[in-house]
Amino acid sequence: MPLFVNRNQMFAHQVHLLEHKLRSKEERILELETKNAILHLRLAESLSKLRYHHEEASKAQKEQQNHRLAQEKWRLVLTKQLSEVQLKQGLREVFAVYVKFATEFEEQRKQLLKTRITALEHSLQEETEKCRAERQRRKEIHNTLELRGNIRVHCRVRPVLPFDHIRSLTSESLTSSEEVVHAISDDTVMVNCLKSGMPVQSKIFEFEVHVPQDSQDAVFEEVKPLLTSLLDYNVCIMAYGQTGSGKTHTMMGSFCQGEKVGIPQETQQGIIPNAAAELFRLISEKPEDSHSVEVSVMEVYNNEVYDLLAKDEQGNPTCQRCDIITTSSGISDVPSLTSACEMMLIISNIQKLRAHCPNLVHTESSRSHLIVTLTVSSKSPNALALRRLQNAKRNMQRSTQQQWWSPRCRRANITSHGSSDKLCGSAASSPCLSPLQSPCLSPRPSISQTSFRTRLRLVDLAGSESVMSGVSGAALWEVSCINRSLSALSDVLSALAEQRPHIPYRNSKLTHVLQDAIGDAKLLVMLCVSPTQRYITESLQTLGLGTRARQVQKAAPRKKNSSPKAK
Numbered sequence: 001m002p003l004f005v006n007r008n009q010m011f012a013h014q015v016h017l018l019e020h021k022l023r024s025k026e027e028r029i030l031e032l033e034t035k036n037a038i039l040h041l042r043l044a045e046s047l048s049k050l051r052y053h054h055e056e057a058s059k060a061q062k063e064q065q066n067h068r069l070a071q072e073k074w075r076l077v078l079t080k081q082l083s084e085v086q087l088k089q090g091l092r093e094v095f096a097v098y099v100k101f102a103t104e105f106e107e108q109r110k111q112l113l114k115t116r117i118t119a120l121e122h123s124l125q126e127e128t129e130k131c132r133a134e135r136q137r138r139k140e141i142h143n144t145l146e147l148r149g150n151i152r153v154h155c156r157v158r159p160v161l162p163f164d165h166i167r168s169l170t171s172e173s174l175t176s177s178e179e180v181v182h183a184i185s186d187d188t189v190m191v192n193c194l195k196s197g198m199p200v201q202s203k204i205f206e207f208e209v210h211v212p213q214d215s216q217d218a219v220f221e222e223v224k225p226l227l228t229s230l231l232d233y234n235v236c237i238m239a240y241g242q243t244g245s246g247k248t249h250t251m252m253g254s255f256c257q258g259e260k261v262g263i264p265q266e267t268q269q270g271i272i273p274n275a276a277a278e279l280f281r282l283i284s285e286k287p288e289d290s291h292s293v294e295v296s297v298m299e300v301y302n303n304e305v306y307d308l309l310a311k312d313e314q315g316n317p318t319c320q321r322c323d324i325i326t327t328s329s330g331i332s333d334v335p336s337l338t339s340a341c342e343m344m345l346i347i348s349n350i351q352k353l354r355a356h357c358p359n360l361v362h363t364e365s366s367r368s369h370l371i372v373t374l375t376v377s378s379k380s381p382n383a384l385a386l387r388r389l390q391n392a393k394r395n396m397q398r399s400t401q402q403q404w405w406s407p408r409c410r411r412a413n414i415t416s417h418g419s420s421d422k423l424c425g426s427a428a429s430s431p432c433l434s435p436l437q438s439p440c441l442s443p444r445p446s447i448s449q450t451s452f453r454t455r456l457r458l459v460d461l462a463g464s465e466s467v468m469s470g471v472s473g474a475a476l477w478e479v480s481c482i483n484r485s486l487s488a489l490s491d492v493l494s495a496l497a498e499q500r501p502h503i504p505y506r507n508s509k510l511t512h513v514l515q516d517a518i519g520d521a522k523l524l525v526m527l528c529v530s531p532t533q534r535y536i537t538e539s540l541q542t543l544g545l546g547t548r549a550r551q552v553q554k555a556a557p558r559k560k561n562s563s564p565k566a567k
């Protein structure tokens, strides 16, 4: 073997070795690169898996979150709904409690109110009872006073009426229609005296007061007690006041258009028709035939007395003038007055016959004093027995002689005027009752033995009026006659109040005619007052007359059924 190696070979071998190494390295690299790629792939795959998982996980988390949120939301909704229901329920409960309490409270309040109402009603009843008792006591005192001869005075304040405004708007200041007369209690009337630039001065008068709202019936109820003694005493009711103050309304009543034959409707009837009805009611309680009634109606016009029931031979009204004759018994009377039973029809005709004339206050002013007299003849029990005996005898005669006469004739016998009353009877003016003509009068027992008479005088005085109010001529004469007769009445009352020895009854025909009514009767003066400032002077004058009348201490009226000796 050669020792010597070729270098080339050696190199080539080395190269070869190296190349081999290189190739194996390259292969190794390639292998590693492949592994690497595989690893990358795996990594990528794992990453993508990881991402996928991550995504999945986050998705699941999101879903879970959403679910949780949804759950939370539902929970909230449910809670809310529940709380609304609870709230509603609570409210319902609160409301129910409230209603319960309110009902209970209302019940309690009702009960409380009921108790209070009952208590109030009770106290009102007590007060009314007290008031009634007080009124009764006052009436009794009044009646006792009357028995001692005093005059009862009432005051009626009329309501404000349209004519109060009309006049004041045209001719006077607006304040003239202001109400100045006020009833402040049952028995007190107050007048506010208004003078420009001066403080209001109030004057108080004490009478039994009828307020403007009082009905005719209410007024009559207050007057009625006086009539209970009518069958034993003379009674007189007279209305006094200024023109337009409501005297005729109070005494006669108001006539509305369309009312049957001018007779006022029941509620509007005044004292005259009501007193007549009361009189007949009182008589109806007495034994049959024991009483009879005559009516006379006269007016005092321009200081002359006229019989409003007088009729001529044809039966037409004549308004006959009459003379006053004083009899031995001191009774003043008007002769030739007729009697009648149909009181209401007579009353309805009176107004047409009575002197009327419009004045500055109202259109239907009465220019005369109207005096309606109801004379009640009462028979003593002996006379009644005698009368019955006579009737029985007459009946026997009648049955034998077939004689007939009217009941009116019989009544004429009873109601004939007494021997003590020297009356100038006129047959002509007594168409329905003529004692002189009656065939049944004989034999007639003397009235003093058989019966006594009482009189109810109902007087509607003419209204006082200012002569300065623009009237002239005949109207001025009428006004001055009215005013003079009223001042004569005032003088009589003053003389009585001062207990003067001479009472000037004869200063006027009015006081002369009314002498017995003022001197020997239970007298009630009804003061009628207009409420407004326009008539304040006249109202004060009227109330002044009432005050004077209340001061009168006259002798007690005589009881008419007492024996003549006792008189």
Ligand SMILES: Nc1ncnc2c1ncn2[C@@H]1O[C@H](COP(=O)(O)OP(=O)(O)OP(=O)(O)O)[C@@H](O)[C@H]1O
Residues within 6 Å of the ligand: 157, 158, 159, 161, 212, 241, 242, 243, 244, 245, 246, 247, 248, 249, 250, 254, 362, 364, 365, 366, 367, 461, 462, 463, 464, 528
């Ligand atoms: N209390 C009253 N309620 C309603 N109206 C009344 C009242 N008083 C009076 N009148 C009315 O007032 C008017 C005048 O009344 P009335 O004729 O009675 O007055 P008088 O005082 O009689 O007047 P004169 O004296 O002038 O005749 C009438 O229309 C009447 O109806």
